[in-house]
Amino acid sequence: MVELLAPAGDFNSLKAAVLNGANAVYLGGKEFSARQYAGNFDREEMIEAVKFCHSYNVKVFVTLNTLLDNLELKAALEYAAFLYEIGVDALIIQDIGLLKILKENIPEFELHGSTQMTAHNLEAVNLLHSMGLKRVVLSRELSLKEIEYISKNTKAELEVFVHGALCIGFSGQCLMSSIIGGRSGNRGRCAQPCRMEYSIDDNKKQHYLSPKDLSTLEYIEEIKKTGVYSLKIEGRMKRPEYVATVVSSYRRALDNMSKKDDIDRVTQVFNRGGFTSAFLFTPQGREMMSYERPKHWGVYLGKVIGCKEKFADIKLEKSLKVGDGVEIFGKNIGAPISSIKINGRNVESAKPGDIINIYLEGASKGDRIYKTLDAELYKEAEESFKGKDIKRIPIWGSFKAKSGEIIEFTVFNQDGITSIATAEEPEIALKTPTTCERVAEALNKTKDTSFYFEGIEIEMDDNLAIPVSKLNLLRREAIEGLLEKLQGKREKINVNIDFSKTKKSVIPKIAVKTGSLEIAESCIDAGCDVVFLGGDLLRKNKEDFNEFPRFIKENKKVYPWYPEIILEEFETLKKQAIELKEKGIDKALCGNMGMYSFLRGIGFDVYLDSGFNLFNSKSCETFKNSGCHLSPELTIKQLSNVISNTESKTMVLAHGRIKLMTSRHCFVGSSMGHGKKDCPVLCKNQVHYLRDRMGEVFPVYTDVNCRSHIYNSKILCTIEHIKDIIKLNADFLVLNLLDEEKDEAALVVKAYREGIERAFNNEFKIGSYGEELLEELKGNITKGHLYRGVL
Template identity: 60%
Template sequence: MVELLAPAGDFESLKAAVINGANAVYIGGKEFSARQYAGNFDRQEIIDAVRFSHAYDVKVYVTLNTLLKNEELNDALNYAAFLYESGVDAIIVQDIGFLKLLKEILPEFEVHASTQMSVNNLDGVNHLYSLGVKRVVLARELSLSEIEYICKNTQAEIEVFIHGALCICFSGQCLFSSMIGGRSGNRGRCAQPCRMQYSLEGGEKSYILSPKDLWTIEHIDKLIKAGVKSLKIEGRMKRPEYVATVVSSYRKAIDNGLDEEDKKNIMSIFNRGGFTTAYLFENQGPEMMSYQNPKNWGTALGKVLDKKGKFVIIKLEDKLNLGDGIEIFGTGKGVPVNKIYKNGKEVESANRGDEVKIYFEEAKKGDKIYKTQDIKLIERARESFEGKCIKKVPINGCFKADLEKVVLTIKKDDVEVKVLGEAPQRAISKPTTREKVIESLSKTKDTPFYFEDLEVEMQEGLMIPISQINELRRSAIEKLLDKLQNKKQRVDININFSKNKKEIIPKVAVKTGRIDVARAAIEAGADIVFFGGDRLRINSKDIEGLIQHKEKIAPYFSEIIIEEFDALKQRAKELKSKGFNCALCGNIGFYKALKEIEYDVYLDKGFNIFNSFSVDLFENKAALISYELNIKEIKNLIENTKGNTMITVYGRTKLMVSRYCPIGSSKGYNRETCPNVCNNKIHYLKDRMGEKFPIATDIYCRSHIYNSKKTIVLEHIKDLLSLNSDYWVLEFLDEDAHDVKNIVSAYKDAISRGIKGDFTLSQLAIGILEKNKNDITKGHFYRGVQ
């Protein structure tokens, strides 16, 4: 049976999800959750959540899906041990080092790979499965056919998102919020820069990176047929009424009971100008975007026909009730509806087509008014999970009493518990009746249960205090909840780091997709050039033009590899036969392919190396450390691993990669209709502060957005050398060959001088800093992320 998986940001939302038909819920704790701005659950609330959910046969998954620093690993593992002990059904993780430790220390704990792991191909799924991951949450960018192919060719369970907010970037690969504001999406603190206004090439401002919410409610049968195990609703930041409404509607869709009213309810509870099926059916153009308003639109109520003092006249396009919330479209200016006048009389509601007068001081003639809160829908949603008739779980009971003992047995499915009471006395005047026992035992209203069947076998003439019967009921139900909670034995945690005391002279590595840059870098003394990467349209693609330097050249495969997987694998085999023995790889699935071809693999940014154990999970020549760690954290990581490491010391950081193209979409094209309007050149997004972010497209029509500033740290060579990283990486995007030669030479010279104790700047370094003085950032080297 397919699983409907619902979000819960707090206990009310969890209750709403469970009561309205979820088969499982996913929640975040106050510790290590990728939604730090949700309410989240403290430890006691997690225990209560498990007990409540398990009573309804609903599973509980806890997200521990953030990247973890060395100093956090012990606490995170102890937290995971607490979750395991508490009966949590599975843990959802992002960090590959943490995954390694989990499988070593808590091998029986079910692990799900978060969508933050950016798994976008079959080999990635299968490789994680081989590492002990039971379920993989696929990247939201995959099409139905791609999902089906993966489902049919893996033993892993596959989970996909079916409803809710979309990230425009491949999850787990976004550094936009982190680099411009210090709030990391990989650490649960995304500032949502994709919901801000930008202009493209100096054109009109719009919410060019803001997608509509996903909905698949009309296509659930297709996803089930494809073999998806779990259908996931996004929304741990949403209110419980949203959870109740969306979960109940999808429950009906799965059970073939959906109607038009359910679709309308979903639209009313939250939408951003409608919905999108995103990439499910290869739909990747402007129709999936919410360019005008990134927030909840609600439903159109009508235009202001006239203004009467502080009141407005509207001809309604939708029903209006007292208590509804209304807003001037796109402004955020709204009011609650406290009075409605129709035909001069005050009314409680009005229908579509009615002309009404309502208070709205800030509105003016011609304004578009939207209903952003439907009070009747909110009331119905709340009633579903806190009303008098909420769903309860049937249990069976058997009460037996004689002069020697009182026994209450209760049973739910195959789970049975017994509770013994004190021996009763003979009644002097009024014996306890069978009816009284049934009445007392049936008072289960503060629990998830009701007695579907209750047997009472009593010896005649007994007097059993009602308080004792009540206590037996409470005790038995508590014991049943204990058993259903499925607590595990506590596990002791002990982490052993591998100390690394080596002192090395770092090698200079260059990342590029251009032949002229590669040649200039080698001429300037680069020790290795990683060539290819994202296969950007602005780059040359033929690595064979560098075959005479093959001892210093390694093919470079990026973090996103989907439809091109088989072709790239074949290309990798050809290059191996021509003598290329090393490769840089950012994709978990393609790593597996490269190892099968017997490459020595360097790990790129896609692996999000955040701690010492992340270096060691995948066999590698060296691993690129995350851009989000500061000097102190990098040093700690390197000192505690025997593996080789790389740090990035120059270049424009790639902030995001998307299967959506803002260049073509802004002109009204989707992937099928676009005549390559990107013109093989770099375009720019301009934000409200005037910063210009380069965008380059690749040959698969994905867009790559880069930081407006370059990371340049030539004046901090002493600090960088103290890290003892094996490679310093220089990334080139739009620099010309002359600049590349100077930059590589400057870093080589700085290393050579630095190891002799000379940390003064050369004239070449001074020239580079001066030329880029208005375009420099230190990245996270001196700030890091929370």
């Protein structure tokens, strides 16, 4: 059976998911969850959530899927222990350091790899499974063929998204919210800057980075054939009515009982101009995106054909009822419908083709009107988890009351799980004895629980008096006991985490990351210690690609660099790596878990790139490595803590444009009406630009596989703070060189070489190369997160 996995942002959403057919729910606690702006569950609510779900035989997965610094790891481990003890079925995690300490401390706890782990190839999935993850949530950018290939060649359970909001960039690799606004998606606080308006190359402003929501109701059978284990609905920030509507529709689809209007129902409850199948089939262009509006559209109701004062005449294309909500598209003006008139007569509802008159202040002739709320649909959804006839689970009971013996009430479910409640022996009735009917009536009052009694056997002497209050107490205690057994409590465990202080003092080496041969040559001549060459294979460097292997083999300071996203090019890169290894090249910088696994398998020493999201000392110890490029989201203080507590060599980003996201979607071609298929390669080899509402300009480069890479508008430059950087005792200072001219690249290397030397000689003034670099950048610089940090 394929699992249907539903979101729960609060307890009502939890009930909505369970009572509408979810097999499992995922939810977050108040601590360490990647949806910090959802309602989430405190510890007592979490216990009740587990009891409720387990009473319906529904599993509970808790998201502990944020990056954690050293000071947070202990608290996260203790919280995980609490979740294990109360019967949570699995944890969903992102941080590989947390993965390490969980396997050391709570090895029996089932672990799932969040989509934030950016697992998108077979090798990455198999690596994570070998490290103890039972399940891996695949990146949302994969096609059905790619999903099926992974599924057929792994022992890991696979989970895929089937409905809900899409990130336009690969999850786990997006720094856009972090760098622009200081709210990190990797820390559960994404501000969704991708939903804002931008212009591309100073053309018309639209929401170019805002995709429609994913919907796969029509393709459930095709998805099932891939062999995936779990189908995931996104939506922990959504209302419970949304959860109820979407879950019930997918339940019917999985059970081959779909209703004709299921697609209409999920469209009405939330959509952004319709839905998309994203990357599941052929790559999509403009049709995947919601350029006009990034929020809920509703369904098209009709156009305004006339206005008088604050009232509008609309010719309907959909039905409308009193209580529904409408909005004027593009004006952000909406109103609840309190009355509808047809030919001057008040009506409760109207059908397609009717011309209606409603109060709608701000409307003009020609305005497009959308129905954003269907009151009847919402009421039906609410009834499914709050109504009188909600789904309940059958249990059975056995009541025994004998004179001179304690009273026993036993309850059990269909799996034979039993709970017994007892009370002191009954009194002899002085007047009217308690009847079996009265006992049954009291014990059957289960409306405030998940259960109903399929049957209760009653064995009782005739002359006993048993107060109703005692019967009620017996019922409550017996059912609570059953719930506690179903909860699946585990024994309390002790957890521990140690950090090994490794004080050291090093003179950092200068490492350059680039995809340009010209930059690489210039930086070697300028005195850098190592060059990592390759990366994203950007179109602007296309002429250099064939020369990379030769250049690497001829230069002892140069090693290959493999990026964080590797899909259709994987086999080519594998072949190239084998050839390099045969020529004696045995080191590489790698940001992709799958490629890391392959490189290690053929004998490479691997430096872990920033794609591994190395946020704490334990993450540096999880994979064998020659060095760790620490997360650019860490502050000076956090970096110092990580470096002083790890034996691994460490790498700190000191200079360059920070990549904000990688997307499998082509913004440039899409904005001009093209998808990947038959695209005339509008992007060519040139740089394009996104401009935001603040006037900031972000370079956009495409690669040879038609992926888009957005870079920060400003360049990280730490030359003014080089003494702070040196004090970190990192082994490498990393310079990201993307689009510099060769002389500019050489100047960067010389400035940092000079800065390192002056810092070790206790010279406080910036040197001549440093001054020249600052003049060259002319204030277009940022300190990144070194001093401000992220939320």
